[in-house]
Structure formats: C-alpha cells, structure tokens
Amino acid sequence: xxxxxxxxxxxxxxxxxxxxxxxxxxxxxxxxxxxxxxxxxxxxxxxxxxxxxxxxxxxxxxxxxxxxxxxxxxxxxxxxxxxxxxxxxxxxxxxxxxxxxxxxxxxxxxxxxxxxxxxxxxxxxxxxxxxxxxxxxxxxxxxxxxxxxxxxxxxxxxxxxxxxxxxxxxxxxxxxxxxxxxxxxxxxxxxxxxxxxxxxxxxxxxxxxxxxxxxxxxxxxxxxxxxxxxxxxxxxxxxxxxxxxxxxxxxxxxxxxxxxxxxxxxxxxxxxxxxxxxxxxxxxxxxxxxxxxxxxxxxxxxxxxxxxxxxxxxxxxxxxxxxxxxxxxxxxxxxxxxx
Amino acid sequence: xxxxxxxxxxxxxxxxxxxxxxxxxxxxxxxxxxxxxxxxxxxxxxxxxxxxxxxxxxxxxxxxxxxxxxxxxxxxxxxxxxxxxxxxxxxxxxxxxxxxxxxxxxxxxxxxxxxxxxxxxxxxxxxxxxxxxxxxxxxxxxxxxxxxxxxxxxxxxxxxxxxxxxxxxxxxxxxxxxxxxxxxxxxxxxxxxxxxxxxxxxxxxxxxxxxxxxxxxxxxxxxxxxxxxxxxxxxxxxxxxxxxxxxxxxxxxxxxxxxxxxxxxxxxxxxxxxxxxxxxxxxxxxxxxxxxxxxxxxxxxxxxxxxxxxxxxxxxxxxxxxxxxxxxxxxxxxxxxxxxxxxxxxxxxxxxxxxx
Numbered sequence: 010x011x012x013x014x015x016x017x018x019x020x021x022x023x024x025x026x027x028x029x030x031x032x033x034x035x036x037x038x039x040x041x042x043x044x045x046x047x048x049x050x051x052x053x054x055x056x057x058x059x060x061x062x063x064x065x066x067x068x069x070x071x072x073x074x075x076x077x078x079x080x081x082x083x084x085x086x087x088x089x090x091x092x093x094x095x096x097x098x099x100x101x102x103x104x105x106x107x108x109x110x111x112x113x114x115x116x117x118x119x120x121x122x123x124x125x126x127x128x129x130x131x132x133x134x135x136x137x138x139x140x141x142x143x144x145x146x147x148x149x150x151x152x153x154x155x156x157x158x159x160x161x162x163x164x165x166x167x168x169x170x171x172x173x174x175x176x177x178x179x180x181x182x183x184x185x186x187x188x189x190x191x192x193x194x195x196x197x198x199x200x201x202x203x204x205x206x207x208x209x210x211x212x213x214x215x216x217x218x219x220x221x222x223x224x225x226x227x228x229x230x231x232x233x234x235x236x237x238x239x240x241x242x243x244x245x246x247x248x249x250x251x252x253x254x255x256x257x258x259x260x261x262x263x264x265x266x267x268x269x270x271x272x273x274x275x276x277x278x279x280x281x282x283x284x285x286x287x288x289x290x291x292x293x294x295x296x297x298x299x300x301x302x303x304x305x306x307x308x309x310x311x312x313x314x315x316x317x318x319x320x321x322x323x324x325x326x327x328x329x330x331x332x333x334x335x336x337x338x339x340x341x342x343x344x345x346x347x348x
Numbered sequence: 349x350x351x352x353x354x355x356x357x358x359x360x361x362x363x364x365x366x367x368x369x370x371x372x373x374x375x376x377x378x379x380x381x382x383x384x385x386x387x388x389x390x391x392x393x394x395x396x397x398x399x400x401x402x403x404x405x406x407x408x409x410x411x412x413x414x415x416x417x418x419x420x421x422x423x424x425x426x427x428x429x430x431x432x433x434x435x436x437x438x439x440x441x442x443x444x445x446x447x448x449x450x451x452x453x454x455x456x457x458x459x460x461x462x463x464x465x466x467x468x469x470x471x472x473x474x475x476x477x478x479x480x481x482x483x484x485x486x487x488x489x490x491x492x493x494x495x496x497x498x499x500x501x502x503x504x505x506x507x508x509x510x511x512x513x514x515x516x517x518x519x520x521x522x523x524x525x526x527x528x529x530x531x532x533x534x535x536x537x538x539x540x541x542x543x544x545x546x547x548x549x550x551x552x553x554x555x556x557x558x559x560x561x562x563x564x565x566x567x568x569x570x571x572x573x574x575x576x577x578x579x580x581x582x583x584x585x586x587x588x589x590x591x592x593x594x595x596x597x598x599x600x601x602x603x604x605x606x607x608x609x610x611x612x613x614x615x616x617x618x619x620x621x622x623x624x625x626x627x628x629x630x631x632x633x634x635x636x637x638x639x640x641x642x643x644x645x646x647x648x649x650x651x652x653x654x655x656x657x658x659x660x661x662x663x664x665x666x667x668x669x670x671x672x673x674x675x676x677x678x679x680x681x682x683x684x685x686x687x688x689x690x691x692x693x694x695x696x697x698x699x700x701x702x703x704x
Contacts, residue, residue: 024678200461257357323699330360330562332393335699340677 022234023340046170047101051247053173054097054230055165066170068103070094071162075155079122082194083207084282086159087129092212092282093233094163095139099214100229100285101172103165108134111145111160118157126157137212139163169221171287173240175228176248180316181294185216185285185301186309188237189265192279197268204268211283216307219300225293232286235339236278238324240286242338246322248288253325254314254336278339288316354561355392363566364397370573371399377525378402378572379518379660381409381511382532383689384560390698392562398569405660405691408514409532411482411507412439412687413658414613417646419507420445422639423480426505427457430637433473434458434505435466436480442677443686446646450480463494463504470502478633482507485538485602488624492601495631504626505633509611511535512543513622519551524659528572529555533564533586538602540594541584548582559586614683615648615658654682657691664692665701 018025035049046066047057055070072093079086091108098105110130114123134141141161191208213231220226228248232240237259245252261276269276283306289297294312301307317325326336380386386406389395395404408414424445427434434450438459441451450457460466463479470477481491481504488508495504511532518524531544536557544555554575558568568585575581584590602624611623626632633639648654651669656662664684669675670692675685677693684692695701 328392328562329355330357330392330394330397330566331364332396334390334393334396335701337697337699340697 022239023338047172051172051174053101053247055101055103057101057167057170057172064168066103066167068098068101068165068167069162070097070101071160072097073158073160075158076195077155078195078198079126079156081198081208083190084210085126085129086157087126088133088210089282090159090161091130091133091137091139091141092210094161095137095212095214096231096282096285098163098165099212099217100231101165101167102170102229103167104218105137105139105163105165105214107140107142107164109143109145109160109162110141111162113147113149113154113158115154115156116148116151123157126159133212137214139212139214171226171229172247173228173230173244174247176244176250176252176288176316177227177290178250178316178318179291180227180288181291181312182241182252182254182314182316183287183289183294183298183301183310183312184232184237184259185213185287185307186283187260187262187265188232188281188284189261189269189276189279191282192236193265193268193274193276196272196274196279202268202272204264206262206264206268209281209283211306213283213285213306216301216304217285219304219307220287220297223289223293223296223300225290226287226297227290228288230286232281232284234280236276236280237286238275238277238336239338241324241336242322244286244288245316245320245324248316249319249322250316251318251320251323251325252314253317253327255327257329258311258313260309260311275339277336291315354559354563356563359563360566363563363570366570367402367566367573368399370570371402372577373401375401375403376527376573376576377660378404378528378530378569379407379524379526380404380530380532380558381407381515382534383410383687383694384534385409385530385532385558385565386689386691386694388560388562388565390694392565394562394565397566402569404530404569405663406657406694407518407660408613408616408658409511410684410687410689410691410693411484411487411509412437412443413683413690414509414615415440415443415482415507416612416614417444417446418612418641419480419482419505420450421447422634422641423450423478423505424448425639425641426478426633426637430476432456432476432478432637433469434478434480435460435469437461437482439688440480440482442680444680463491467494467499467502470499474501476501476503478503478505478637480505480507484509484511484535486534488602488606489538489595489598492598492605495605495626495628496601498628498631503631503633503636506624506626508606508624509613510608510622510624512539512547513619514613514616515544515553516547516551517616517619517622518659519547519553521659523661526553526660528576529553530565530568530572531555531557533557533559533589536584536586536590536594538595538598540599541582541590541592542594544582555582557582557584557586557590559589615655648682652682654684654692657684664695667692670696670700
C-alpha cells in the first residue's frame with residue numbers, strides 16, 4: 010500500500026493510526042485559539058470542555074462500531090455501542106447524561122437484525138438510565154458499507170476529572186475484574202472455537218459512581234482495544250510515570266487463560282468491554298477496592314500494581330517466577346499463532 | 349488445564365538455585381531453535397535469573413524468518429499470473445519478496461489459519477487453491493494427511509524444513525561455540541528423541557528436549573548443566589508430551605507425502621537434507637504450474653546482522669538497525685524481524701533488552 014492511501018493497519022489503533030492522524034487529520038483540526046481542557050491531541054477516552062460560569066465540565070465522546078460477528082456470546086453490536094460510550098464518559102469522571110445513535114445501513118440489511126440491535130440498545134440505555142435522545146439513519150448501496158455501522162456519541166457532566174494522565178508516583182493500580190473475556194469470546198466466535206467464554210460487555214458507570222464516594226481516584230481508563238496492556242501503557246506515558254505490575258495479581262478466568270494458551274493470544278492484550286483500570290492514592294486503595302468488590306460487576310477487583318516513580322511510561326511486569334520484563338502496548342491485531 | 353503447576357514460584361526458585369550450583373566458571377552458550385522458546389524466555393524473564401556467564405541464544409527457529417525470499421516471489425508469481433487463490437499463514441503476508449509483498453495483492457490472496465482451511469476453501473469454491481506451506485516437522489505433520497487425501501484442486505507451494513539437520517550444520521560450523529542445545533518440544537513430539545541422540549553422539553553436543561512453561565525451561569537448563577562437560581547425552585525433560593520414538597503415525601505420513609531434499613535457509617544458505625518436498629507432482633505447486641523463477645541472489649541490506657543472529661553469534665541488542673528503530677516489526681529489514689518468532693521480533697515485543 011502506498012503512502013497515498015489509507016491502509017487497513019491505520020484503523021488498528023496503534024502506531025500506524027497515530028501516524029495517520031498526526032499527518033493527515035490533526036494539523037487541520039487544531040483549534041488554535043479555542044482549546045478545550047482535554048481535546049483530540051490527548052487522545053483520552055473523551056474530551057473535556059469548561060462550562061462557563063460553573064465549576065463543572067462537559068465531557069463529550071464518540072465511537073463507531075462495526076464488530077463482527079454482530080451477535081456474539083454475551084452481547085451484540087447494540088449493547089457494545091451503548092455500553093462503550095457510557096463507559097468512556099464514566100472513566101473520564103463524568104455522570105453520563107445522554108447518547109446519540111447514528112446508523113449507516115447497507116441496502117438489504119435484514120430488518121430482523123436491525124430490530125434486534127435496536128432492542129438491545131434501547132433496553133440497555135433504559136436500564137443504565139442514559140437515554141438515546143437523538144440520532145441519524147442512512148441507507149447506502151450494496152457494498153458501500155458492510156451490513157451496518159453504528160456511531161454512538163455521548164455527553165456527561167463532570168465535577169472531578171479522572172483523565173488517563175492523572176497518575177502520580179505512589180498511586181496504586183486497580184483493575185475491576187477478570188480481563189480478556191470480550192476479546193477472547195470474539196476471536197472464538199469468529200474462528201468457530203467453542204471455549205464457553207462470554208463477552209463482559211456492560212456499562213460500568215454505576216461501579217465508577219461507587220468509587221466517587223471513596224475519593225483519591227487519580228486516573229481511569231476502560232481497557233478496550235489493546236486490552237489492559239494498552240491502557241496501562243497509555244496511562245503511564247500520559248502521566249509521565251513508570252508502573253510496576255504483578256502478573257500473578259492480574260485476575261484472569263482460567264478458561265480465558267486456557268484459550269489464550271491454545272491460540273497464542275495474550276489475555277492482557279485484548280479488549281474488555283465492561284472493566285475499568287484506575288489509579289488511586291495509596292491511602293485510599295483498600296477502601297476503593299472494597300467499594301468495587303461490593304458491586305456485582307466489580308467483585309473480582311484486584312490491586313495489581315503501583316506507580317513507582319516519574320519516568321517515561323515504562324510498564325514493568327513482575328512474572329510469576331520472580332523475574333521482571335517489560336509489558337508493551339500491543340502493536341497488531343491478535344491472530345491465532347501458526348506454529 | 350492447570351498451568352500454575354508449571355509456573356510455581358517456589359519450584360522456580362529451587363531450579364534457579366540448582367542452576368547456580370551447577371554453573372561452571374567458564375562461559376556457557378546454550379542454543380535453542382524455536383520461536384516459542386524465545387517467547388517463553390522473554391515472557392518470563394528467564395535470562396534475568398540465570399548466572400551472567402550463561403548465554404541463551406536463538407538459532408534458526410523461526411519458520412517464517414528462514415523462508416527464502418525466492419519462495420515469496422514464487423507465491424507472488426502464482427497469484428499474479430495464474431488463476432489461483434493463494435492461501436497463506438498471516439505471518440507470511442508481511443515478508444517482502446524481492447520487489448513486492450503478498451499483502452499488496454489483495455484480490456486472490458487469502459489468509460488462513462491452517463492447511464485444512466485452505467483445502468476447505470478449494471472444496472467449497474471449486475477454485476484452484478495454492479497454499480504457501482512454511483514450517484518445520486510439527487507443521488509438516490499437518491500437511492501430510494491433507495496431501496495423502498489427494499485433494500482435487502489444491503496444491504502446496506512448499507517451504508518445509510527439518511530441524512535436526514540444521515542443528516548438525518550449526519555444530520559443524522566454525523565459531524558457533526555451542527556448548528549445549530535446548531531442543532524444541534513441539535518438534536520432538538513428532539520426531540521423538542532419537543534424532544537428537546544421534547547428533548549429540550556424533551558432535552559431543554549435550555541436548556535436552558524442553559517444553560515451554562517456565563519450569564520446563566528452568567528444569568531443562570538445570571539438566572543440561574548437569575550433563576555438559578560430563579558425557580554427551582540427551583535428556584528428555586518434556587516427558588509429558590515427548591517419547592523416544594515420537595509420533596510414528598505422523599512420521600509415516602510425512603515419509604509418504606514428502607521426500608527429503610536439500611533446502612535453502614534464509615540467512616544461512618543451503619543445508620543438506622534439511623527440506624521436505626512434496627512427492628506427488630500434481631500436489632506440488634511448482635510442478636503443477638511449471639513454476640520457473642530466474643533466481644537472483646538476494647542480498648540482505650548492509651548493516652543487517654541477521655546472519656550473525658540466526659547463528660547465535662550476536663544478539664539483537666548488538667544490531668545498529670535494531671537499536672536505531674530502523675528495523676522494526678512494522679518495517680522489518682532482515683529475516684530475524686520478519687517473522688513473529690524471530691529473535692529480533694520477540695525482543696522488540698518485550699522491550700528490546702535482555703534485562704529490564
């Protein structure tokens with residue numbers, strides 16, 4: 010692929026994408042005079058805008074969803090679209106207020122599937138208490154989109170921000186439950202393996218709400234694409250700290266671990282859709298952990314590591330056998346191993 | 349499946365102490381020939397817990413890395429000039445031929461996870477399918493039954509190699525200074541332990557057959573240190589998966605489907621008797637399509653020290669292209685970076701250094 014064209018790699022969220030954005034997109038949308046508190050260049054889970062005359066902030070986020078298979082073990086495209094956007098708002102520290110839903114449908118897309126997806130979206134929005142208040146619908150010719158693409162945007166109000174860049178040396182790192190379930194269930198469904206693994210897709214804004222009561226939360230992310238490894242690296246480098254994480258303390262379902270061993274896919278490097286990873290001041294860590302564990306969706310929360318010192322954003326993993334190694338951001342899509 | 353047994357920190361510590369006890373004063377170089385071993389070494393930081401005078405190097409253990417550039421050119425030629433669907437493992441798609449990469453030919457190039465997927469494709473579509481078959485004995489064991497079934501509109505563009513002849517070659521070579529081998533457990537499930545006994549005897553090269561969990565590896569190193577400089581023996585430390593004879597059925601099928609030939613290993617050259625060629629002309633893509641490629645000697649770029657790395661004489665940290673970032677998995681220059689099991693590729697994935 011020549012440099013004149015956008016490559017498939019550039020959609021994977023890694024270095025290729027960053028290069029594409031920095032070269033072809035950001036220079037033109039640099040706001041110059043009008044600068045939000047947190048904007049596109051920070052590439053956080055959402056943007057943060059000062060609200061004039063108020064101590065609060067508006068948080069705004071958007072995401073497009075094309076997951077296939079559209080109906081998978083534990084959820085579907087609709088659930089993912091609603092949950093994902095609610096979670097992006099929540100981990101920035103916002104109380105999600107409302108969502109939009111824009112769909113581009115391919116001519117011939119089955120009405121049944123559309124209704125199933127819409128039902129999922131509506132049900133989840135209702136139970137989460139975050140309404141879908143506006144939207145858009147387009148239908149394009151055969152082949153002009155693959156079935157359906159859903160974009161959900163969301164807004165929320167925030168008093169205390171918890172951006173990815175908020176970590177400080179001494180902070181403890183907590184993850185709210187078992188990692189790798191969503192990614193592994195998608196690979197399994199796609200490739201026809203039956204591992205009996207379900208996606209963890211779920212909104213976690215109420216779980217995060219419980220933490221607000223505790224205080225001392227410095228940074229949060231939802232570890233979606235690229236998994237826990239990507240989020241830890243993003244938080245570490247945005248915050249300018251090094252992290253030390255205990256492999257043995259990271260909660261992973263034995264089924265997910267087993268599937269990962271067979272396929273050569275690392276559970277730390279694949280998406281989660283119902284988890285949060287956070288940094289918390291050391292003195293509040295135990296209380297935060299207890300608050301999470303009190304909730305169904307946080308019952309497997311663990312303290313997995315700490316911020317050691319100011320640094321370049323290295324994430325050091327202490328292995329089960331007493332050695333250490335670097336945990337890097339995954340740089341490519343996980344595919345089953347050959348040999 | 350309880351992996352925890354093979355990752356138990358207490359037992360790991362015991363093995364570490366045993367290793368330290370048994371390590372002599374002089375430098376010891378242990379070679380392994382398996383990308384999965386290299387991944388395990390890096391994932392568990394094994395080199396970190398070994399005494400400084402033990403070096404553990406990866407030899408030619410990455411099937412994608414040792415595939416000659418010419419084979420990629422052949423695949424490209426087939427995809428361009430014949431009415432076929434060229435199927436391949438995902439990893440091969442990043443390998444550059446002399447002028448182009450498979451990934452650029454999108455229409456009739458498909459990524460599959462196994463040779464069976466490729467055959468299924470040929471059955472379902474009725475199209476002529478060619479599979480670019482790279483790999484060692486473990487993978488050959490998957491190709492053999494497929495070939496013996498004599499599928500209709502399917503053929504193999506083979507790049508299949510055998511590990512024991514490569515080990516012999518390395519031992520005969522000047523300057524490799526190998527004190528012992530950690531033999532790949534997966535390959536040994538097929539070949540059994542006996543090929544290694546023969547090599548160890550002729551070359552005085554102690555060998556342990558090792559599995560892939562951290563305790564497997566630590567235990568194997570401890571065992572190897574016990575037999576180094578004593579007499580040349582082979583120990584099977586992966587008894588739960590490997591026995592003396594190996595998988596006789598798989599061996600018979602491989603013998604039936606393939607014949608042994610000399611083979612070219614990228615970065616090394618021709619190693620006698622180290623290749624497997626499809627016996628049935630109709631299923632050998634080169635014969636089926638009368639593939640003739642004018643062979644120009646492919647030269648690796650200057651500054652690339654893959655030929656040193658692949659022979660265990662240097663490590664990635666000594667390569668200027670690795671250190672400057674000029675050679676990376678996104679833009680691989682040489683073979684050690686190209687395949688996901690190459691030493692440079694694995695090191696890059698785990699931070700690029702031996703120690704944290």
